[in-house]
Amino acid sequence: MMRVAWLVAAKDLRIEVRSRVLLWQVLPFGVIALLLSGLALGPTQAGASSSGPGLFYLVTLFVTLLMINRSQALENAAGTKASVATLGLDPAGVFLGKALALTIELWVSGIVLLAGSVLVLHTDLVGTLHALPSIVVTLATLAAAGTLYGALTQGGDGPATLLPVLTLPAFAPLLIAGERSFSAALHGGALWEWWVIVVVALAAYTAVGILLYGVLEES
Amino acid sequence: MIKLSQRLLGPVTLLALALTFWLGLWVTPPDAVQGDLVRLLYVHPPIAWVALYVSFGTATIASCLYLWKRTRSANLDRIAYCAMEISVVFIVLTLITGSIWGRPTWGVWWAWDARLTSTAILGVFAVAYLALRRANDDPALRARRSAVFAILTAINVPIIHFSVVWWKTLHQGASVLTSTGQLNVHGSMLWTMLIGFVGFTLLFFWLLRERYRLEVKRDLRVATTMDEALAQRRREGV
Numbered sequence: 001m002m003r004v005a006w007l008v009a010a011k012d013l014r015i016e017v018r019s020r021v022l023l024w025q026v027l028p029f030g031v032i033a034l035l036l037s038g039l040a041l042g043p044t045q046a047g048a049s050s051s052g053p054g055l056f057y058l059v060t061l062f063v064t065l066l067m068i069n070r071s072q073a074l075e076n077a078a079g080t081k082a083s084v085a086t087l088g089l090d091p092a093g094v095f096l097g098k099a100l101a102l103t104i105e106l107w108v109s110g111i112v113l114l115a116g117s118v119l120v121l122h123t124d125l126v127g128t129l130h131a132l133p134s135i136v137v138t139l140a141t142l143a144a145a146g147t148l149y150g151a152l153t154q155g156g157d158g159p160a161t162l163l164p165v166l167t168l169p170a171f172a173p174l175l176i177a178g179e180r181s182f183s184a185a186l187h188g189g190a191l192w193e194w195w196v197i198v199v200v201a202l203a204a205y206t207a208v209g210i211l212l213y214g215v216l217e218e219s
Numbered sequence: 220m221i222k223l224s225q226r227l228l229g230p231v232t233l234l235a236l237a238l239t240f241w242l243g244l245w246v247t248p249p250d251a252v253q254g255d256l257v258r259l260l261y262v263h264p265p266i267a268w269v270a271l272y273v274s275f276g277t278a279t280i281a282s283c284l285y286l287w288k289r290t291r292s293a294n295l296d297r298i299a300y301c302a303m304e305i306s307v308v309f310i311v312l313t314l315i316t317g318s319i320w321g322r323p324t325w326g327v328w329w330a331w332d333a334r335l336t337s338t339a340i341l342g343v344f345a346v347a348y349l350a351l352r353r354a355n356d357d358p359a360l361r362a363r364r365s366a367v368f369a370i371l372t373a374i375n376v377p378i379i380h381f382s383v384v385w386w387k388t389l390h391q392g393a394s395v396l397t398s399t400g401q402l403n404v405h406g407s408m409l410w411t412m413l414i415g416f417v418g419f420t421l422l423f424f425w426l427l428r429e430r431y432r433l434e435v436k437r438d439l440r441v442a443t444t445m446d447e448a449l450a451q452r453r454r455e456g457v
Contacts, residue, residue, distance in 0.1 A: 148371070152364050156354035165350050166368065169343040172336075173378070204374060212367050215286060 001093040001210075008089070008097025013104060015074055022105055026066050027112050033059045034116045052123030053131075053182035056113055057138075057175050063109050064142050065167065068150040069160055071102050076154055084217075091214030095147060099209065102143035110139050124186055131185035138178035138198050144205040145170055151216045174201060225428070232425045235418030239265075242411040250408075256323060261411050263316040265419040270309035271341070271376055273423050277302040279373040282366035293438075296362035299369055301430040303348050305423060310342040325389060333382040334390035341379060344372040 016022055037055040045051055075081065075098075084094065114135070117123045149167045153159040174197075181194040243261035250257035281299035284290040317335065318328045329335065351368055355361035383392045404412060 148367075152351065152368055153354070155360070156351075156356075156364075158354060162350060162354050165343075165347045169340045169347060170371070172340050208371060212286070212370070215363055216367060 001090050001096065004090045004093025005096035005100060008094050009100040009104075010097075012071065012074060012098060012101035016101070016105060021070060022067070022108065026063055026070070027109055029066065030059055030063045030109055030113050031116055033062055034113060034120060038120050050183070050187070052117045052121040053179045053186065055121060056117045056123070056182065057178050059113055060106070060110065060139070060142070061168070061171055061175060063113070064106060064146055064171070065164055067102055067105055067109070068146040068167070069163060071098055071105075071147065072150040072154045072159070081217075091217050092210040094217070095151075095209040095213035096206075099140075099144045099147040099206070102147055103140045106139040106143050107136065110135055127186035128182075131182045134178065134181040134185065134191070134195055134198065137195070137202060138174060138181075141174055141198050141202040141205060142171065144202060144209060145174070148205060148209045148213070151213060173197060177201075228421065228425050228428065232418060232421040235414055235421055239411060239415040239418050242407065242414065247407045247411050253324070256320060257408075259316060259320045261415045262419075263313065263320060264412065265415040266309055266316060267313040267338075268416060269419045269423045270306055270313045271338070271379060273420055274302045274306035274309060275341075275373060275376055277427070278306065278369050282369035285362060285366045286370075293358070293362070296358075296365065297431055297434045297438075298427070299366065300352060301427055301434055303345055303369065304430065305426050307342065307345045307349065309423070310338065310345060313338060314342065330389050332389040333386040334379065334388050337375065337379040337382050341372070341375050344375060348372065 034055065037059060041051055041055075075084075114123075114128055118125050118128055146167060149170065150163065152166060153162045156162065177194040177197040180189075181191055181198070183189065184191040184194065239261055243258050247258070247261075249255050253260075278299045281295045281302065285292070285295040285299065314335075317338075321330065322328050348365060348368055352361055352365050355364060382388060383390055402409065
């Protein structure tokens with residue numbers, strides 16, 4: 001299973017490096033969305049730093065949606081499904097590989113968006129560094145959940161529009177937990193109880209993905 | 220015996236609901252603190268019970284059984300779909316009755332409370348389930364994806380149930396039974412509430428049966444239309 005996971009993750013990341021969709025399309029979108037969020041709040045509130053964690057996670061959700069669609073589009077490219085079926089790849093490994101690649105891509109976009117948050121929204125740099133471990137885990141959870149929901153929407157009518165309807169309710173608790181733990185790292189407060197939610201969600205989505213991804217790929 | 224119970228389901232449901240409304244509106248006394256507002260609580264908790272536990276439970280169990288290859292059948296997929304559809308109606312009713320009670324009690328129609336928010340999220344999940352079904356034409360693929368999504372959605376139910384314990388909420392905790400198993404409601408108020416729970420649970424099963432029958436007829440019509448279209452094409456020599 002792990003061998004397949006590495007294989008699929010390496011394949012997805014290699015395609016991403018070569019196509020540079022993340023670099024030239026997704027990251028600019030994220031930066032623009034962050035700037036627009038700041039503009040929508042106005043200079044007083046946007047610079048107050050307390051809005052930083054919420055806006056960071058909101059923009060991250062939009063970026064995640066783009067990345068999920070991109071990740072699933074790779075699987076739907078001509079001949080890919082047939083190749084996976086012919087090779088007899090373990091579906092659990094495929095799920096883990098896609099989730100891993102998406103996690104790495106989200107970490108990259110997270111670094112850019114955090115830098116933007118510090119520069120534009122005046123989020124405290126030291127507090128942001130303290131929040132890094134919780135952000136790393138939250139983004140991995142978004143990737144695991146997103147891979148699962150992404151597979152649910154592919155092949156039907158309007159996958160790009162259906163995906164937000166399915167994922168945003170599932171992402172809501174992660175958004176709240178991520179924002180609260182980020183805020184706690186910045187301003188003090190209970191950090192661990194929000195961590196627990198994210199870690200439990202990561203374990204649950206990974207377990208469900210390993211168990212049921214094969215069912216979704218059945219033909 | 221089964222036929223008789225099926226025939227009786229409708230009348231017994233109507234009787235239980237009529238009894239709930241009669242007892243709730245005319246027989247039970249006003250509450251010492253809430254006054255006449257308490258009468259809404261004879262319907263709000265039973266509706267929420269059906270929305271969160273009975274209908275979602277039915278949809279989840281049917282979905283799990285569908286995914287298990289030994290028990291896989293189109294009937295289970297239909298049951299899950301119909302239960303989820305009824306769940307949407309009951310979740311909306313839960314939010315509406317809760318809002319009507321919340322306005323005079325809390326002073327607002329809506330509060331960003333853990334119980335309220337998580338219930339609203341569950342409602343969006345249920346609507347998303349219906350959207351997912353509409354997006355897939357292949358019955359087998361649609362059934363598999365819907366079953367997986369229903370199971371993922373069900374993770375929300377325990378979060379809603381324990382939200383009043385895990386977080387400080389405006390919504391009160393367990394009101395009928397305390398954590399030690401002691402009853403908090405007594406006399407005619409308790410009986411009215413219990414009859415309400417029975418009535419709304421029966422209403423769910425009545426609606427489920429009728430909706431299921433409709434779904435079977437719809438599937439049959441789709442299959443017949445397809446057969447007729449194929450036969451016509453053959454006659455045309457295509």
